């Protein structure tokens with residue numbers, strides 16, 4: 211599951227969803243993998259404003275990955291004068307689109323429930339007593 | 342065959358989830374061509390859009406537009422394993438009634454051939470509410486991007502299928518069990534709801550529960566679920582609706 215996805219995940223429990231502590235979920239015992247993907251500069255540029263940058267910075271730190279810039283990079287930082295993708299854009303692509311959690315757990319900061327990730331697939335089905 | 346009473350979560354576990362888990366790879370091999378309304382909806386999204394495919398099955402709609410990002414989810418782990426092959430998207434295991442996504446977040450959502458598998462009116466509406474809640478109200482993260490509210494495309498099987506071999510029509514039973522036949526012999530094809538013709542050759546028949554929607558029912562459910570209908574119609578034995586969050590939906 212690529213890291214970008216973590217920006218769009220919360221705890222599945224209804225009682226957690228509205229709490230600030232349920233986002234982002236915290237990776238635990240995460241095995242990372244790199245999955246090569248074609249760079250799509252327009253996609254990255256348009257998608258960036260949709261990210262919760264603080265959450266992504268927290269995740270990068272928790273996973274021991276290189277720190278993200280302090281603020282969401284703006285359009286001028288993503289392409290040079292001739293329109294070529296910058297290193298900043300390439301690094302974001304590598305981090306968000308090519309880095310994935312192969313296995314491990316995602317932990318809710320509110321209720322502590324752990325969601326398993328196996329073979330790159332996170333499972334959010336809740337045991338019936340937690341629904 | 343009409344569906345028995347006592348519906349709800351346990352019922353769906355047996356008559357929907359377990360069946361898809363069993364038929365996953367065979368089902369997937371018959372599901373590859375996107376339906377036109379859905380393809381058009383996904384192609385119209387601007388590059389960088391982020392959304393959901395709730396009940397993504399084998400992920401056939403993940404392949405339509407490579408310039409958007411879709412988080413697909415399904416109850417069937419076996420189907421999710423097939424769906425995750427579609428880059429650049431993601432597929433995970435989740436229940437439509439307990440989605441692991443924040444409120445007011447996504448540019449779009451699709452839920453194709455899913456809501457008709459919930460076995461009570463309350464659960465069908467709750468499922469629609471669950472999808473609508475994830476849609477953004479305007480712009481994203483405080484930025485007015487002029488694209489307006491997030492939209493959901495919902496697609497369900499119709500009761501009115503006069504042209505089809507299944508023989509369902511207006512006024513008929515709406516809660517039905519639909520057979521899925523896996524042929525025992527190599528090279529044979531499936532019958533999707535054609536009325537199982539019985540065993541022989543090691544064939545296996547599975548029955549899935551469906552609520553067949555009648556005209557106007559999907560729109561009524563969207564409104565009861567706290568949504569507004571933007572557009573609605575009928576396509577190839579299915580009713581569809583494009584919906585947005587209603588103003589009173591929390």
Ligand SMILES: [Zn+2]
Pocket residue numbers: 221222223226232318319320321322323
């Ligand atoms: Zn939680």
